[in-house]
Amino acid sequence: MQRYRVRADVYLLRRGAGLLVVYALLLVVAVIMAMPLLWMLSTSLKDLVQALRVPTPANWVPNPAFWDNFPTAWNAAPFAIYFWNSFFLAVTTTVGDVITSIPAAYVLAKMKFLGRGFLLGLLLGTLMIPGQMLLVPSFILINRLGWYNTYWALIIPWTAGVFGIFLLRQFFKTIPDELWDSARIDGCHRLRYIFQIAVPLVRPGIATVALFKFVGSWNAFLWVIIMTDKVGLRTVPVGLRFFMMDIGTDYPRLMAAATMAIVPVLILFVFAQRQFIQGIARTGIK
Numbered sequence: 001m002q003r004y005r006v007r008a009d010v011y012l013l014r015r016g017a018g019l020l021v022v023y024a025l026l027l028v029v030a031v032i033m034a035m036p037l038l039w040m041l042s043t044s045l046k047d048l049v050q051a052l053r054v055p056t057p058a059n060w061v062p063n064p065a066f067w068d069n070f071p072t073a074w075n076a077a078p079f080a081i082y083f084w085n086s087f088f089l090a091v092t093t094t095v096g097d098v099i100t101s102i103p104a105a106y107v108l109a110k111m112k113f114l115g116r117g118f119l120l121g122l123l124l125g126t127l128m129i130p131g132q133m134l135l136v137p138s139f140i141l142i143n144r145l146g147w148y149n150t151y152w153a154l155i156i157p158w159t160a161g162v163f164g165i166f167l168l169r170q171f172f173k174t175i176p177d178e179l180w181d182s183a184r185i186d187g188c189h190r191l192r193y194i195f196q197i198a199v200p201l202v203r204p205g206i207a208t209v210a211l212f213k214f215v216g217s218w219n220a221f222l223w224v225i226i227m228t229d230k231v232g233l234r235t236v237p238v239g240l241r242f243f244m245m246d247i248g249t250d251y252p253r254l255m256a257a258a259t260m261a262i263v264p265v266l267i268l269f270v271f272a273q274r275q276f277i278q279g280i281a282r283t284g285i286k
Helices: 002-044 069-076 079-110 116-126 131-145 151-158 162-172 177-185 190-201 203-218 222-227 236-247 251-282
Strands: none
Touching: 002 251, 069 079, 069 236, 069 251, 079 116, 079 151, 079 162, 079 190, 079 203, 079 236, 079 251, 116 162, 131 151, 131 222, 151 222, 162 203, 177 190, 190 203, 203 251, 222 236, 236 251
C-alpha cells in the first residue's frame, strides 16, 4: 500500500512539474505577443521626444503621460465618421453572414440530396482561392452594378461566407437526428425546428462565426480602399492609413489613433470570450 502511495505522489509531482513548465512557456509566449500592443499603448502616452528614444526598460512607462494625444488624434481627422462606418459595416455584414450561414449549414449537415458532397467540396474549394485574385473581376462587377462608392459595395458581397457555413455545419452535425424525428412526430415543421431547437443548441458556433466576421469586417482594408475613394466611406483601417500619411512621424498621435481603433474589438472579445472559447473547443465534435 505504501508503495502505491509513493508512486501516486511521484506521478502527481511529475504532473505538477509538467504543468508548471507548460504554463511558464505559455506565459512567455503571451508576454512576447503582448509586447507590441503594450509598446503601442506606451508610445501613445508619450511626447515626440520620448517616442523617438531607443527602447529600453527604463522608458516603457511614459514620464510624464500625455493623455492629450488621444483627443488631439481624434480631432486631427474625421475619426467619428471612420468609426461609424466600421461599426455599421461590421454589424450589418455580421448579421447578414449569420442569417445566410444558418440555413446553408443546416442543409449541408442534416438534409440529404443529390450532389451534397460535391457542393460542399466546391464551397470548401473556394477557400483555397486567394482573395487578391478576385479583386479585379469583383471591381468590374461592382462598377457595372453601379455600386462603386456606395455602402452596397462594402456590405452585400460580405453577407455570406464559406467559413461561417462550414463552421456551423460542424456544429449542426453534433445534433442527434432523433431530435428532428421527435419534433416531426409532434407536428413541428422544418423551419420551426431549425430556429427553435437546432439554433439554440449551436449558439457557441454562432457566436464564434459572429466574432470572426465582426473582427474581419472591422479590419477590412484592401476591399474598402479599392471599392471607394470618398472620405465619408472610409473605415478605421483606411482612415489610419491616410492619417499616417498626413502626420508623418508623429508617432504618439498615430499610436493613440491605433489604440482607439482596437478598443471596440477588445471590448467585444471580453464580452464574447466565453461563447468564443466554447465554439472553438466544440468545433468538429461528433
